[in-house]
Amino acid sequence: MSISYDMYQEQILDHYKHPRNKGPLAGATKNARDSNPLCGDEVVLHVKLDGSERIAEVKFEGQGCAISQASASMLTTMVKGMPLSDAEGLGRDAVLKKLGIPLSAVRLKCALLSLHVLKLALGQKTDVGT
Amino acid sequence: MAKPAKILLNVPAIKADFPILQRTVRDKRLVYLDSAATSQKPKQVIDATSDFYSRYNANVHRAIYELGEEATREYEGAREKVAAFIQAKSPSEIAFTKSTTESINLVAYGYGVKGKIQKGDEIVGTVMEHHSNHVPWHFVKDHKGAVLKYVDVNDDGTLKMEQYDELLTNRTKIVTVTLCSNVLGTINPVKEIAKRAHEVGAICVVDAAQAAPHMPIDVQSLDADFLAFSGHKMLGPTGIGVLYGKQELFEATEPLLGGGEMIREVHLGWAKWNDVPYKFEGGTPNIAGAIGLGAAVDYLTKIGMDAVRGHEMEMTEYALEKLARLKGVQTYGPKDVNKRAGVVSFTIDGAHPHDIASILDVEGICVRSGHHCAQPLMERFSLPATARASFYIYNDVDDVDALVAGIKRVQEVFA
Numbered sequence: 001m002s003i004s005y006d007m008y009q010e011q012i013l014d015h016y017k018h019p020r021n022k023g024p025l026a027g028a029t030k031n032a033r034d035s036n037p038l039c040g041d042e043v044v045l046h047v048k049l050d051g052s053e054r055i056a057e058v059k060f061e062g063q064g065c066a067i068s069q070a071s072a073s074m075l076t077t078m079v080k081g082m083p084l085s086d087a088e089g090l091g092r093d094a095v096l097k098k099l100g101i102p103l104s105a106v107r108l109k110c111a112l113l114s115l116h117v118l119k120l121a122l123g124q125k126t127d128v129g130t
Numbered sequence: 131m132a133k134p135a136k137i138l139l140n141v142p143a144i145k146a147d148f149p150i151l152q153r154t155v156r157d158k159r160l161v162y163l164d165s166a167a168t169s170q171k172p173k174q175v176i177d178a179t180s181d182f183y184s185r186y187n188a189n190v191h192r193a194i195y196e197l198g199e200e201a202t203r204e205y206e207g208a209r210e211k212v213a214a215f216i217q218a219k220s221p222s223e224i225a226f227t228k229s230t231t232e233s234i235n236l237v238a239y240g241y242g243v244k245g246k247i248q249k250g251d252e253i254v255g256t257v258m259e260h261h262s263n264h265v266p267w268h269f270v271k272d273h274k275g276a277v278l279k280y281v282d283v284n285d286d287g288t289l290k291m292e293q294y295d296e297l298l299t300n301r302t303k304i305v306t307v308t309l310c311s312n313v314l315g316t317i318n319p320v321k322e323i324a325k326r327a328h329e330v331g332a333i334c335v336v337d338a339a340q341a342a343p344h345m346p347i348d349v350q351s352l353d354a355d356f357l358a359f360s361g362h363k364m365l366g367p368t369g370i371g372v373l374y375g376k377q378e379l380f381e382a383t384e385p386l387l388g389g390g391e392m393i394r395e396v397h398l399g400w401a402k403w404n405d406v407p408y409k410f411e412g413g414t415p416n417i418a419g420a421i422g423l424g425a426a427v428d429y430l431t432k433i434g435m436d437a438v439r440g441h442e443m444e445m446t447e448y449a450l451e452k453l454a455r456l457k458g459v460q461t462y463g464p465k466d467v468n469k470r471a472g473v474v475s476f477t478i479d480g481a482h483p484h485d486i487a488s489i490l491d492v493e494g495i496c497v498r499s500g501h502h503c504a505q506p507l508m509e510r511f512s513l514p515a516t517a518r519a520s521f522y523i524y525n526d527v528d529d530v531d532a533l534v535a536g537i538k539r540v541q542e543v544f545a
Binding site for chain 2: 005007008013038039040041063064065066067104107110
């Protein structure tokens with residue numbers, strides 16, 4: 001896909017301007033934070049599991065570009081209510097498919113920061129390339 | 131309205147010398163506004179570099195044969211050109227390094243870590259330095275117990291000179307400052323800073339990475355003790371840098387790299403250093419890079435550094451005036467173009483600098499975004515990042531107009 005204004009589709013801008021699940025989360029059982037050293041984008045994820053190993057609640061905090069923050073917002077909508085094992089199996093392709101925008105190599109790091117932080121929060125090895 | 135620019139430079143003729151400026155980016159005219167990161171190269175520099183490889187490639191200072199003589203002559207010729215470019219007393223006060231970063235590290239290591247700096251000695255820097263003029267001094271703190279102090283900046287991006295006076299003590303051994311900020315464009319009063327440093331017996335180390343390409347530099351008038359800059363920001367190749375040092379200070383500085391070239395004699399377990407500046411040039415140097423830098427100096431000298439500076443002042447004035455008229459756009463640094471260079475950092479309400487740079491990229495416009503390797507300064511202004519446009523001899527008002535149109539496009543996307 002070519003680099004164009006497609007990167008800033010309505011859906012991305014909507015999540016950037018009106019982020020879902022943003023803020024602190026009382027009683028979170030899994031938390032992680034990381035930043036993108038190149039850009040300074042920052043994402044913090046808070047996860048709360050229910051009794052049946054399901055992600056009952058998830059919230060994010062952070063700052064940065066539209067791509068990093070919209071992808072964090074979209075990721076929370078993807079994993080909320082998801083069985084832990086499914087969340088653990090979530091890969092970069094699924095996240096990029098959900099974003100559905102053309103990304104250059106540098107902006108890929110912005111887009112995948114939140115997935116990287118999710119993996120950190122779930123205590124998984126992370127190799128999503130941020 | 132901005133005044134129409136006086137014709138100081140023949141920009142169309144200059145543009146024609148830069149092969150890369152003939153290309154397009156996604157069918158758009160290339161608008162290159164990131165010369166503070168690295169400049170583009172004229173064909174004269176590219177040809178000088180490729181001539182070396184295609185006509186007289188040989189190692190320098192060793193070969194007896196003709197090619198080696200030619201290579202050495204051109205390499206040392208480049209040193210003479212650089213010395214003249216910054217008004218050094220002698221070419222022996224010019225060492226070639228790989229970058230400004232290496233030049234500053236050489237001073238921090240050779241004069242600081244391995245030199246006379248003692249525990250409790252003070253090094254005064256400023257909060258507006260590039261990381262390359264911060265981190266090497268951290269090494270001196272860590273290895274020698276030196277104390278680091280920093281001059282703050284005013285909100286207008288100028289240094290707090292009265293605070294500088296307060297920081298200077300008889301324990302101050304080194305003052306280090308950028309001649310021109312890579313974020314704010316501020317041109318610092320280095321002559322005055324060096325004078326006050328000398329009054330307390332300190333030396334003054336100057337980062338001229340952003341200054342050497344854009345304004346006349348006279349190291350003797352500045353009375354700088356060391357001065358560092360890079361080739362690639364001043365039309366030259368990457369991988370070649372310069373360290374100027376006063377002869378007696380060069381002699382008092384230990385080398386950073388041990389190896390060939392930098393020695394007079396070597397025995398098992400000990401060696402005697404070569405004369406300055408060769409003792410700083412261990413290993414085969416970047417011969418093509420130095421020759422390319424020499425060609426860049428020729429190119430700039432032919433235009434005249436006063437004309438370069440004058441052109442960029444007009445560009446900056448035009449850009450600041452245009453950007454000031456855009457609602458929701460902030461610029462940083464001094465408003466007076468006499469006090470600043472053609473580096474214009476800006477932010478747009480509601481749009482992150484990376485998104486600004488991405489959208490401008492779609493329009494073929496190259497700007498930098500991020501913290502510009504100056505995180506302490508960004509923290510001082512509570513900015514996570516800025517976008518930055520920077521000008522050089524091949525830019526004209528059309529480029530500024532393209533930037534302004536691009537910024538309006540960003541505002542539409544993020545409206």
